[in-house]
Amino acid sequence: MDPLEEVLALVRATSHLSTAVAAGGRWAIRFDPPAGVKFNAVRHGSCLLRVDGVPEPVGLAEGDCFLLTRPLGFTLASDPDTPPEPAGPIFMAAVDGVARAGAGNDVFVIGGAFSFSERARALLLDLLPPVIHVPAATPEAATVRWAIGEIETELRSAPLGGTLVAEHLALVMLIRTLRLHLAQGRGAGWLAGLAEPVLAPALRAMHAHPAHPWTVAELARVAAVSRSTLAARFKEVVGQGPLEYLTRWRIELAADRIRRSDDTLSSIARAVGYGSESALSVAFKRITGLSPRTYRSLPAPA
Template sequence: MDTLSGLLDGPRARGAFLLRSVFDPPFALRIEDEAPLTLIAVVRGGAWLVRGGDETVRLAPGDLAVVRGPEPYTVADDPATPWRTVIRPGQVCVPLDGAGHDGTELDGTGQAEAMNLGVRAWGDRSDAATVLLTGVYQLHSEVSRRLLAALPGLLVRPAAAADQTLVGLLATEMARNEPGQELVLDRLLDLLLVSVLRTWLAEAGAPGWHTARADPVVGPALRLLHEEPAAPWTVAALAARAGVSRSALARRFTELVGEPPMAYLTGWRLALAADLLREPEATIGAVARRVGYGSAFALSAAFKRERGMSPQEYRRRPVGVGQA
C-alpha cells in the first residue's frame, strides 16, 4: 500500500459531511471545525479563502481547494467582509450577531433551519450568485499522517487542472437522497480528492518519500517495506532484495526520504498498527504480528516510545483525538 492509498484506504470517507452552500454577497464563514481535511469546489460565482495571516487566495468557478486542518480558515466574498457565522466542530453553525440571513433573531439551530434549502443545501436562496460544494473528512487516518504532514495548509487546483466531470457528478448526487446515497457520496469525494492529490504529487516540490518511488535504488526498497512490513528487515536484507549494496541503499534512502530505512520502517509499522488497533476484534498480539513485532510487549514498547501512549490507551481514545 503506498501512502496515498493509505490516506483513503484506512477509514476513508465514512459519513463525510457534504454541503452545497449558496450565498449572495456579502458573506463570510469562519470555519473552526478542526477537521483534518476539507475539499471545496466552486460551482458558480467566486470566493476568497483566507487561512492564517498570509494565505489568501481567490477561488474562481471550477477551482478546487484542499484545506488541511485543524487550523481555522475563512470563506468569504471579500477578505474584508466581517464574519457573520462560525462553524464549530461537529458542523455546528453559530451566528455571531444572532441574526439570520433575513434579519430574524436566531440561535445556531434556528439559523441552520432558516437557511435550509433542501437536501444537503444551505444558504440565502437557491439561485444565489455563489455556489460552493464542501466535503469534510471528519476522521483521521493514522496511515496518512506522513501525507497529511507533507500537504501544504492550502492546496488549490485551478479549473483547467481540476476534474470537472467529477465535480459535476458530485453536485448532482448531493441533491439526491436515494438508498445508499451516503456511500455514493463518500466514494465520489474520495475520487475527487485523489485526483487533486495525484496531480500535486506529480509536480515539482512533492515530498521526498513520494518522488523516491521512481528512484532505481530507493524505489524497490520502499515498495518492499510497504508491501511486506512484517518481514524481519535489516538494511542488509533490504539491500539484497533491492539488488544494491547496503551502503548505497542507506546513503541514497536517507538522502531522498529524509530518514534512514529502519526509521522509516518503524514509522510505517506503527502507522499501520494504529489503524489496526481501531478494529474491534483485533488483539494487540495479532496486530503486533501483522506489522512485524514479535510480541504484544514489543509493539507496546515501540508504540509508547513513538506516540507517548500505550496501544491500550490509544484504542480507548475517541477516533480523531490527537491524531492529526
C-alpha cells in the same frame, strides 16, 4: 495495495457533504476551524479564499476546488474588503440544502469534509500543506472536476442512494487531489518518497511485506541502488532512515490492530514483524510513548 491505498485504508477516511452556498453581490462568510479536512468546489462564478495563518489569499475560479488540511478558520468572500458574517446563522437559515449570502446567484459552491482516525495527522495530514488548491485549468485536474460534477448531480437530483453515492465520489476526489499533489512534486515525507524513482520500489516492498526482516542491503537491491545511496536518499527525502521508517510503519499497523481487534499482542507482534510481545512493546512505547496494553485500554478519540 500500494502505500497510498494502505495509508488511506488505515486512517479510514470518510466523507460528509455539507450545505451548498449560493451568493451574489458583495458577500463574505467566516467559517470556524473544521474538525477534519474541509473541501469546497466552485461550480460557477468566482470568489476569494482567505485562511488563517496563510499569508496570501487564494482566488477561486469556476471549476476550482481546495482542501483545507489543518483546523484553521477561513473565509469565502466576493472581495477582500467586505466584512464577513459568521457561517452559523447563514447555514441555519438554509433552504433545500442551500445557504444564501449577499444578493443573487453569482456564485455557487458545494462542499463537505473528510474525517479520519486518530493517527491520520501523523501519518498523512502533517505531510500536506495547509491548503491544496486545484485549479480547474490544470489538465491533470479533469478527474477531480468530473467527480465534483457528479457530486452536484447526485445532490441536485436526489435519486435513491444519492447521498451515499456523492460521499463515495468525494473520496474519489480526495484520492485524485492527493495524486495531483504528488504529481506536482509537492509531497513531503513518505509521500515525497512515492514520487522518487529510487525510493518508491523500497517503500512499496516494505508496505507489501511489513513483517519481512528487511535489511538496508536487501532494500537497496530492490531499488537497484547501493546501500549508501538508498540510505542517503531516504534520509534526504523522507526525513528518516529506511529501517526507522519500517519500524514506524509496523507500529502504525500494530496500533490499528490493537484498536480494532481482539487479537493477542503476541499474534499482533508476529503479524507486523516482531518475534515476541516484549519486542513489540519496546518499539511501541518508543514510538507512541505508551505500552500496547495501555494503548488498548484507552478509549478511541471521537
